[in-house]
Amino acid sequence: LVVKKYTVAIIGATGAVGCELIKILEKRDFPVGEFRLFASKRSAGRLKEFKRESFAVQALDASSFEGIEVAFFSAGSAVSKEFAPILASHGALVVDNSSAFRARRDIPLVIPEVNGYEARGKRGIIANPNCSTVQLVLAVEPIQRAWGIEHLFVATYQSVSGTGGRAMRELREQSLAHLEGRPLEKEIYPSEIAFNLFPHIGDFDSEGLNLEERKIVFETRRFLRDESLILSVTAVRVPVFRCHSEAVALITKKTTTASEVADLLRSAPGVRLMDGKDMASYSTPRLAEGRDEVFVGRLRNTLPEGHGISMWIVSDNLRKGAALNAVQIAETALGLGYK
């Protein structure tokens, strides 16, 4: 049996998601033939390990795109907007982790467990959803199908790794400064992040939503196939290094109970339902680090019983929220028997 191998590129190979992409391609034994790593000029020349081989990171330059069959973009919207269409026009499969193409109706926005059919056999650009959206939709889309969702409320607890490596350093340095009684220096975030938190992820729009909330609203409505879904999202940055958590409550159209929803989610793909007998089953950011599953816990009735349910969702934002979902999209598109 000869397995077809692909010339694979990662654009943004030195960032937090880029590093995770390399690990996941290796772990899942993705059929990588030639492997090309790109980043900004500043990072060019750095070495990254993949299957015990070292690969030098190159400065991004469209003239070196020749032959690339699968490309993962994770270098921000501007880079995606400029370079992804070039690769797509060469016939490559491009999985874009930025928000550049998520609003484009002609470009699939895919969570394989939910709408993998939109990726199957596809080439060109496929958009990878926002990290917070992926873990939310995996848990609530089955509920939308079964009972219909009337109102959806989400409050997020998002780690600094969503911003990237420099933000992780800022949390570390500010925390140490605080503990040692030194003044805190701000560089990345608008407010202090050490032992603090703020409902501010991206710029605010005229309706008072920050960019992260706008993304979650838009993408969730798209995945739930309801453009006028009533929802409230508050996106909050918290002093946690990795993994995003979400407190979610929903009012369903048809009456259901927490135990019916538990029965449904127990077999929902990508979801790991935590429903220990003690009612206290939940995950935390530290427990979810490096894990593939989306952990759904504390499933209970919104009170009084019969109106809807509430739950606690935790997932590794760099894995299912970003790199893992991107690789699964590629596996689905290429018919690699994604599992």
Added chain:
Amino acid sequence: LVVKKYTVAIIGATGAVGCELIKILEKRDFPVGEFRLFASKRSAGRLKEFKRESFAVQALDASSFEGIEVAFFSAGSAVSKEFAPILASHGALVVDNSSAFRARRDIPLVIPEVNGYEARGKRGIIANPNCSTVQLVLAVEPIQRAWGIEHLFVATYQSVSGTGGRAMRELREQSLAHLEGRPLEKEIYPSEIAFNLFPHIGDFDSEGLNLEERKIVFETRRFLRDESLILSVTAVRVPVFRCHSEAVALITKKTTTASEVADLLRSAPGVRLMDGKDMASYSTPRLAEGRDEVFVGRLRNTLPEGHGISMWIVSDNLRKGAALNAVQIAETALGLGYK
């Protein structure tokens, strides 16, 4: 003009709330005549400063209750249950900061701005609400009166000072250990609190709510005068030293908009509405430390407009959430012209 002075006692004078009570009594120039501080045997003999005088903390003993006219309890439910009725039977005004009496229909549960009339002229026990409830109710009760609330959704971000001084030390020590690469030791919390968070504040009941959520549900329904209010509360402990934050969304019975609600809350007592032109106005735990106000920010429409509003509430859990509200209750009961 001779101002009547009271013999005042603090039971639990060495705890986080007790220390704050002493500061607030001083700052508000509460008419303290004799001042008696009580704590557990372990803390007896410690000295606390009040108006430049030192007071020795005594071990709690009902035989030293003679003459006490105003007592603040902040030493846990068990202590309140045992000792508060004794003081009340002597005719004292007892403001209890524990949950011991909050469910008792014959005992007022008071936020002076909301139902101060239940405290006016009162002696005996008055219950001080849960910290998370106070800041929530101050912001949403005016909305309940104006438009009616159909669904209420709350996700909290609660600091460790709500647990007390030892929890603050645990956050500090675990954080330092993490930053220095040492193993983390758990003593107070069920999960690591350093760079982590968990939806677990108090024990879980058979409906899957933790104790903090149960308190918020029960007390909020009481203050909003709606025993069957549909609501979802997720109470989460976060790695922040002081101040609680809440992401709140509500669906109103009568149609309203964020700008109408802003007009109402701008003059709501105890509330400081943050409604800067940039839509990004919000407080954070660090900004609210040591402040008396309940900061309401990020007031916006739950989407699409017309169904309800969403907001971000931050308050110092040791002040308005505990010690300040307790002192205001006493001022109201004694007719001291509380402002």
